[in-house]
Amino acid sequence: MTMIFGIPIQAFLGQLLVGLINGSFYAMLSLGLAIIFGLLRVINFAHGAQYMLGAFVGYLLLAHLGIGYWPALILVPLLVGLSGMVIEKVALSRLYNVDPLYGLLFTFGLALVLEGAFRYFYGVSGQSYMPPPQLSGGTNLGFMFLPNYRGWVVVASLIICIGTWLLIEKTKLGAYLRAATENPTLVQAFGVNVPLLLTLTYGIGSALAGLAGIMAAPVYQVSPLMGSNLIIVVFAVVVVGGMGSILGAIVTGYMLGLAEGLTKVFYPEASNIVIFVIMAIVLLVRPAGLFGKDA
Amino acid sequence: MADLTTTGIERQTRARTEWLLVGLGVAALVAAPFFLYPIFLMKMLCFALFAAAFNLLLGYTGLLSFGHAAFFGGAAYFTAHAVKEWGWTPEFGVLLGVLGAAALGLVIGFFAIRRQGIYFAMITLALAQMFYFFCVQAPFTKGEDGIQGVPRGHLFGFIDLSVPLNMYFFVLGGFLIGVFAVWRIVHSPFGMILKSIRENENRATSLGYSVARYKLAAFVMSATLAGLAGAMKALVFQFATLTDVTWQMSGEVILMTLLGGIGTMLGPIVGAGLVVTLQNYLATSEFPVTVITGAIFMICVLLFRRGIVGEILARLSRGEGDAR
Numbered sequence: 001m002t003m004i005f006g007i008p009i010q011a012f013l014g015q016l017l018v019g020l021i022n023g024s025f026y027a028m029l030s031l032g033l034a035i036i037f038g039l040l041r042v043i044n045f046a047h048g049a050q051y052m053l054g055a056f057v058g059y060l061l062l063a064h065l066g067i068g069y070w071p072a073l074i075l076v077p078l079l080v081g082l083s084g085m086v087i088e089k090v091a092l093s094r095l096y097n098v099d100p101l102y103g104l105l106f107t108f109g110l111a112l113v114l115e116g117a118f119r120y121f122y123g124v125s126g127q128s129y130m131p132p133p134q135l136s137g138g139t140n141l142g143f144m145f146l147p148n149y150r151g152w153v154v155v156a157s158l159i160i161c162i163g164t165w166l167l168i169e170k171t172k173l174g175a176y177l178r179a180a181t182e183n184p185t186l187v188q189a190f191g192v193n194v195p196l197l198l199t200l201t202y203g204i205g206s207a208l209a210g211l212a213g214i215m216a217a218p219v220y221q222v223s224p225l226m227g228s229n230l231i232i233v234v235f236a237v238v239v240v241g242g243m244g245s246i247l248g249a250i251v252t253g254y255m256l257g258l259a260e261g262l263t264k265v266f267y268p269e270a271s272n273i274v275i276f277v278i279m280a281i282v283l284l285v286r287p288a289g290l291f292g293k294d295a
Numbered sequence: 296m297a298d299l300t301t302t303g304i305e306r307q308t309r310a311r312t313e314w315l316l317v318g319l320g321v322a323a324l325v326a327a328p329f330f331l332y333p334i335f336l337m338k339m340l341c342f343a344l345f346a347a348a349f350n351l352l353l354g355y356t357g358l359l360s361f362g363h364a365a366f367f368g369g370a371a372y373f374t375a376h377a378v379k380e381w382g383w384t385p386e387f388g389v390l391l392g393v394l395g396a397a398a399l400g401l402v403i404g405f406f407a408i409r410r411q412g413i414y415f416a417m418i419t420l421a422l423a424q425m426f427y428f429f430c431v432q433a434p435f436t437k438g439e440d441g442i443q444g445v446p447r448g449h450l451f452g453f454i455d456l457s458v459p460l461n462m463y464f465f466v467l468g469g470f471l472i473g474v475f476a477v478w479r480i481v482h483s484p485f486g487m488i489l490k491s492i493r494e495n496e497n498r499a500t501s502l503g504y505s506v507a508r509y510k511l512a513a514f515v516m517s518a519t520l521a522g523l524a525g526a527m528k529a530l531v532f533q534f535a536t537l538t539d540v541t542w543q544m545s546g547e548v549i550l551m552t553l554l555g556g557i558g559t560m561l562g563p564i565v566g567a568g569l570v571v572t573l574q575n576y577l578a579t580s581e582f583p584v585t586v587i588t589g590a591i592f593m594i595c596v597l598l599f600r601r602g603i604v605g606e607i608l609a610r611l612s613r614g615e616g617d618a619r
């Protein structure tokens with residue numbers, strides 16, 4: 001058997017793949033957080049709960065309406081995004097004039113309510129969600145066995161991240177968005193409906209979280225707590241990357257996922273905390289984050 | 296000038312109302328264990344001190360820590376371990392917990408003060424989560440079981456703390472010392488500088504204050520007092536578990552402070568009393584507690600950001616201002 005650094009290459013690549021999968025979710029979630037923060041100046045603590053909501057909506061669509069994975073991939077982000085827009089319109093929009101910390105606290109409360117409610121109805125044990133038949137099974141790549149669904153997650157998340165990046169950098173809507181991030185008053189003066197833009201942005205951010213959720217459903221178990229532990233890691237990812245750049249959020253997400261996977265190979269005890277350690281080091285060396293602008 | 300005198304009067308009325316309430320409150324606390332279940336009261340006191348310590352940082356320095364559970368729960372572990380495994384007396388056990396929390400505060404604070412505002416919150420949350428994972432894996436915390444069956448022991452070697460009333464007055468003493476420390480810090484020249492940092496950090500820097508050092512000092516003090524609360528809680532309940540180091544616990548102390556009133560002396564104490572009472576009632580019902588706490592969070596943030604005590608104080612001083 002081929003060895004690499006004294007570890008069977010299969011185990012090494014396997015953990016690397018797990019790291020890449022986790023990194024895909026970190027990237028998608030920190031991307032959504034960065035978009036929301038960029039325009040709304042709100043740290044969306046409910047992001048993890050919206051990710052969980054996405055997985056659960058997908059699960060419920062299948063269990064009660066018989067709607068499968070592929071339609072859910074469209075429906076779930078729409079539903080989660082819409083619910084996000086309602087929340088922005090009803091509540092978050094009232095908090096733009098006060099200290100941004102209140103936005104964090106409000107979304108924290110929202111996360112508690114969502115998680116508590118799902119826990120009440122579905123308990124803490126996870127529900128399983130099967131990958132669609134087209135993606136079940138796996139492929140032998142010669143040097144390792146790749147479950148098809150996992151391969152799909154990596155590819156799809158890359159497409160989603162690049163697509164979102166293009167949407168922001170290359171389209172007219174993205175241009176409005178970037179302009180409003182720089183100077184909302186001026187953009188409003190040009191006749192752009194900034195409040196609508198804010199609502200839309202929160203909707204897009206939540207939809208991304210929901211999409212990540214439904215994609216995660218077949219990989220991890222669908223459980224009410226799946227988002228709350230993840231969101232804290234994603235916060236660390238965001239601190240490492242700095243929230244100044246969309247691309248930075250994506251790259252950092254994948255990088256830290258891989259770093260976590262590698263740690264699992266060489267020193268498993270530390271795999272839970274490696275991202276936090278990296279965060280501490282980055283804070284010492286470059287407090288603004290790897291891609292952040294100096295505050 | 297007019298502004299200055301109004302705030303002067305406001306401050307006086309505030310101080311007078313608070314002193315009156317403090318006197319009544321202490322009398323009530325001394326009498327309380329004769330009417331109410333002591334364990335419940337002690338739990339309330341521990342959380343009230345925890346919230347008061349947290350408020351020192353959020354209310355008076357303007358730093359939102361999302362990781363205070365690390366100090367509360369960390370101190371509980373240290374104290375429980377020292378008392379149970381090493382056979383220390385309760386006062387030294389509590390002292391170790393407090394010092395441990397201070398050391399943790401120094402480390403976490405050192406990293407966290409490198410960023411401001413919302414980043415500060417996220418960094419404290421992440422580092423506290425790291426401490427949580429440490430507690431899950433470290434052998435001395437006994438993992439999921441926690442440290443069980445911690446003896447309360449004899450205070451100074453001769454006061455038996457397994458007698459509920461003795462334990463109650465021990466906790467009450469710790470609570471009063473802790474809250475007095477918060478009051479003393481806030482009303483000292485040091486506290487004034489903290490408030491100036493809260494109001495305008497750049498200005499404080501330009502006046503020549505080493506802002507980073509003051510923030511770190513405030514952070515460590517807050518962590519130390521949170522540790523005192525956690526250490527006492529470990530003795531009251533005779534166990535230390537993972538629950539106290541979770542991020543949910545960090546959120547709970549924020550809720551208590553927010554509900555009672557950020558930046559008021561009494562607010563966190565009132566908030567802690569309400570939240571603990573509420574949890575006590577809900578513990579027996581089927582209804583999920585987190586849904587209620589989450590809902591209170593949202594309502595507080597949307598409708599009364601000053602908190603209960605803050606609103607009352609604001610109304611009182613407004614009323615007096617009209618009468619004049």
